[in-house]
Amino acid sequence: MSVLSAYAPVVEPYRRGQSTGGAAGWLRLVLFGTRAEAAGGAGAETADGAAIDRAGPGGGAAGARRPRFRLLRGGADRSEEEPRPTVTDLYHAHRLGLVRLAVLLVDEVQIAEDVVQDAFAALYQRHGERLDGLDNPFAYLRTAVVNNARSVLRRRQTARAYVPPHEPDAASAEDHAVHHDEHRRVLVALQQLTTRQREVLVLRYWSDLTEAQIAETLGLSRGAVKSTASRALDALEKKLEHVR
Numbered sequence: 001m002s003v004l005s006a007y008a009p010v011v012e013p014y015r016r017g018q019s020t021g022g023a024a025g026w027l028r029l030v031l032f033g034t035r036a037e038a039a040g041g042a043g044a045e046t047a048d049g050a051a052i053d054r055a056g057p058g059g060g061a062a063g064a065r066r067p068r069f070r071l072l073r074g075g076a077d078r079s080e081e082e083p084r085p086t087v088t089d090l091y092h093a094h095r096l097g098l099v100r101l102a103v104l105l106v107d108e109v110q111i112a113e114d115v116v117q118d119a120f121a122a123l124y125q126r127h128g129e130r131l132d133g134l135d136n137p138f139a140y141l142r143t144a145v146v147n148n149a150r151s152v153l154r155r156r157q158t159a160r161a162y163v164p165p166h167e168p169d170a171a172s173a174e175d176h177a178v179h180h181d182e183h184r185r186v187l188v189a190l191q192q193l194t195t196r197q198r199e200v201l202v203l204r205y206w207s208d209l210t211e212a213q214i215a216e217t218l219g220l221s222r223g224a225v226k227s228t229a230s231r232a233l234d235a236l237e238k239k240l241e242h243v244r
Helices: 022-032 087-106 109-127 137-160 173-178 181-191 195-205 211-218 222-242
Strands: none
Touching (some): 087 137, 087 195, 137 195, 137 211, 181 195, 181 222, 195 222
């Protein structure tokens, strides 16, 4: 599978006439598009982590909706009417989005799926199906996915120190037909950033996290997140000038 093919579930067609607004605009509009459209028919995900399934038992839009739930932030009050999400609820609502996040970090769909599966397994083993004693399970999952991706990249770097890296196949004509050339350029430039810079940009412009949430996820200070994002955007702009 080529590098571009691995991003097929992530990249949506470029919208003509829409201003890109620098490197940040390229990331939002050219690479990632809107999260609601990227999520496809599997469900919609709101800014605070809530999610519903749009398809009913038969796959139709008129089917029964999954009950809404809201993942709690620390210290937030929860009314008695709001059911606490279980591991199964989180899996159905967020697995696809977490796989897409992992793909951007590890660059391979199958490995990304393993990374997400390991995160859910660790969550279940530690807190059980009902997630007792865990206030924000989605934040736990997101952090676990990032940490698992880091482990994959470390193992990959060690292996490549002894084995020549695999050269991906050249992009086919079909790949070029599906992926706009601007998408390809941004993806190539993104992979040339450092691991930390790529993590910050992916969490900021794909996952729509705030600086505080990124700092909590990566174990950094807010100042470090802000400076890393600034340097990463500058580096991305320079690399886009040289990518053909």
